[in-house]
Amino acid sequence: MPEPEPAAARLIDEILYLMPDMATATVRLNELVAARLGVSTTDLQCLHALAKSHGPLSAGELADRLSRTTGAVTRMIDRLEAAGYVERAADPNDRRRALVRVTERGETLPASYYDGMGRRATDLLSRFGDRELRAVLTFVAATRDDATTEATLLRDAPNPADRDRAR
Amino acid sequence: MPEPEPAAARLIDEILYLMPDMATATVRLNELVAARLGVSTTDLQCLHALAKSHGPLSAGELADRLSRTTGAVTRMIDRLEAAGYVERAADPNDRRRALVRVTERGETLPASYYDGMGRRATDLLSRFGDRELRAVLTFVAATRDDATTEATLLRDAPNPADRDRAR
């Protein structure tokens, strides 16, 4: 690995210092948006997942993506349906499956809370050149991929903390 | 606002598309790390806050930073203390206050789960030039600040969803 210049090393340290802060701020914003919508944070993650999915997801797929049990997902769908954010329909090809489709309201209302941030991010990025934009994109993509990979490793590896409460 | 080049506009769109994914992956990783440590996600946020604070924080300061009630914080400290991650001590100058100090274990163990990501991020950033690093730093700082500002606005503005469950 090439040793970075001192100035570069300082910049890198600053970035690494800010990352957890950004994560914390993001988590908190999510909590508040969920409260605004009158749903839990998991419910909001569900709406995000559905908004990106292009088409309905089954209850089981949602349980998998959100890392929740099917029991939790059943009641999550109940809540979101009661609030008018999603609709439940039986899969015509497999009537055991519950297909969950986000409603207009469930797609538009959560997104509206992030409009301001999206606009300001666009303003900022518009002043960047091509090299800068590529750097940001590379960094964001790498961070997402790395967090995802790390999460998968943690999920699949046996958890030593479980030993304490094992029966 | 200067209209960005078409290629730049595409890069910006990609970045904006990835941001929620990065946030989601981060949230999930946090949940899993907390589970590994045998504590709740809020407890882990508390350890993060203490690790960055240089010195102990009072229960009230923690309640404020984590946006939790003092009652929730009391039990959070109980849990973290029982697990050996923090120590509670009375403030000698004001014996009402409970000063919370993170232990060696409470500082080191959570951080160890992020070592891998930190190293890989450093590797990636070491290949960036000065302009690229500044761009990433600016973007990360702006995102953190914007999320923080937005969260404060949401927190302080009256919540229309409360109307529904008003008595």
Added chain:
DNA sequence: CTCATTATCTGAGCGAGTAAGATAAATCTC
């Protein structure tokens, strides 16, 4: 048709949160 499998739902119990009030220390007022 029967049996094993798959997908979702239901019920019991638990952990972490809020709201409201109790407790105790600090501070203000005279």
Added chain:
DNA sequence: GAGATTTATCTTACTCGCTCAGATAATGAG
């Protein structure tokens, strides 16, 4: 400096969302 007020934390009662385990019902293989 005694009494009243404020401040910081803790306690109690209750709520909500989660997991675990098991019920229900549709599918598919033989």
